Amino acid sequence: MKKHNFNSGPSILPQEVLQQAAEAILNFNGIGLSILEIGHRTSWFVDVIEEAKSLVKELMQLNDGYEVLFLHGGATTQFMQVPMNLLDDSSTAAYCDNGIWGSKAIKEAGLFGQVNIVASSKDKGYTYIPKDFIVPATNSYLHITTNNTVEGTQWHSFPQTEVPIVADMSSDIFSREMDFNRFALIYAGAQKNMGAAGVNLMVIRKDVLGKVQRKIPAIMDYRNHIEAGSLLNTPPVFAIYVALLTLRWIKKEGGLKEMERRANEKSNLLYSTIDSLPLFKCPIAKEDRSKMNAVFFIEDETLQNRFLDECKAHGMIGVKGYRTMGGIRVSMYNALPLESVQAFCNLATAFNNANQ
């Protein structure tokens, strides 16, 4: 039976990326060695990381003020590493509290300086994106999570502010066109739209660095990684290679414009179907709904569990909501084919009609 992979991350990757990754494990580029066995300072791997960096710059149309790094760890590491590098003990950073991951970032930032929560959607269970808030010009930066994987919300426009914007784009990176040069720092765990778990993409506008007084541990200091060309220590070689393969695939398929078209097509189908079925409820404000993770539920829990069982029986993986949230979640990352969303919508419609 064909599997439909709606995982929230680690999640579905393009079949050709998996094929190429498997080949590279046996024989990388025909050199007679595995990608897992080559030194990270060989020209073989330097070519990999340089091409990956250059594809990131090209896809995002970044200007020359930016550096691209591939670092160990996931986004959770950045919750700490960002304030360690950008926030002085006596300074204040602005944070938006609009989801579970953003609130974790807030907690970590508090260890390094003052946190000013300039906007929150906690009052309504994080079901919308706060708008029209003010960021004091004295704040060192503004932190937002562009897509909330758990709650199913997404920023579709960004705050107008002179303060440098730091964005956790883990779950919607490379899914849409936008002016990335508006951001001072972007970070993203790779395991959604960009590859396998085990590496963080960092996009850093160099002028925001070097402004804090504290002594930063060598491995945590972005400047050291920039100076070393992302090869300060042994990097997560294979995860970077899978990111390269995925970046090549995105470019070949038509870049961010095409990824956005697909995301629109899939999410429009999903939300319009759910909204048309009385059994299913989506609590998220329509204008703030995520095109990556649709979060909704069936009020009757017994019925919801039966639906989740039916999904499983139809080879649909990962449709159960986040462990602390419950409900249903359908993740529609770049590599998810439209036919998987169609299959889900067909099942939801049939289930609705049989159980109304």
Add this chain to the structure above:
Amino acid sequence: MKKHNFNSGPSILPQEVLQQAAEAILNFNGIGLSILEIGHRTSWFVDVIEEAKSLVKELMQLNDGYEVLFLHGGATTQFMQVPMNLLDDSSTAAYCDNGIWGSKAIKEAGLFGQVNIVASSKDKGYTYIPKDFIVPATNSYLHITTNNTVEGTQWHSFPQTEVPIVADMSSDIFSREMDFNRFALIYAGAQKNMGAAGVNLMVIRKDVLGKVQRKIPAIMDYRNHIEAGSLLNTPPVFAIYVALLTLRWIKKEGGLKEMERRANEKSNLLYSTIDSLPLFKCPIAKEDRSKMNAVFFIEDETLQNRFLDECKAHGMIGVKGYRTMGGIRVSMYNALPLESVQAFCNLATAFNNANQ
């Protein structure tokens, strides 16, 4: 032409591990999904990490006081994370300065507390392992690097001390039998004897934790990872899976006893050959030589470069010394077959005889 992979890390892995890893990328355990696409909280992956932990405990014969973790990052991350968790601002930790990696660890520890360098071999270019030094009982821990990948030395016996011993075992983990319960904390980047780059093995005796006053960032606090069963955030799934495959291979081949027998056989052959050839000089004290990384040189640099070219022509990869050291380095990790060492020794002998 057959390749002989003498890389210092990332380095050679067993062929069957590579084969199994490639299969899992296409279809993990026959479930119809890639190992790169499955959620880290599924029973599929929980089984992987639990088996890997349990194999570590079994191979090391650890008692119940220990926890095993697989964390993001490489050993360099631990240079910072160890003192962050174990060393208070006002306390002192003992460090041995016997190589480039240990000296980096010393630098990072200095950011968190006082460092007492209790032993150093810097006076003779790190060509030996310091012995008979005293560790004050007031020091929070003693840090050593059990094998010096760059300099080619290895600790063959360990200091007698009541102070908890912290050991960086990145480059000789799982290569020999010893009483691992003598150590309070062991860390090792996986990319030498344990798999692919991108994950750190941590073995922690729980009673050393919780003794520092500082607030530790959530992702850096070992206690959080222990509480979350090494699933605090999305772990480096594939790197952990490759570690599991490698651990299974070690067990199947005969465990640490057999790994040690092979390391003895290979390193005895290598060193006895080099010592017998007037052209080659090994500067390392005989009793401290590493069984993982043999470091030596040819005095005449032109001749040495010719020899390195010949190695390349014979499919021998990674025999050039560390970039800041020069010379020749032959790494002989667990997966390196004896025949590769034989091939190297034959070439070295022929080169010696032709150029004396």
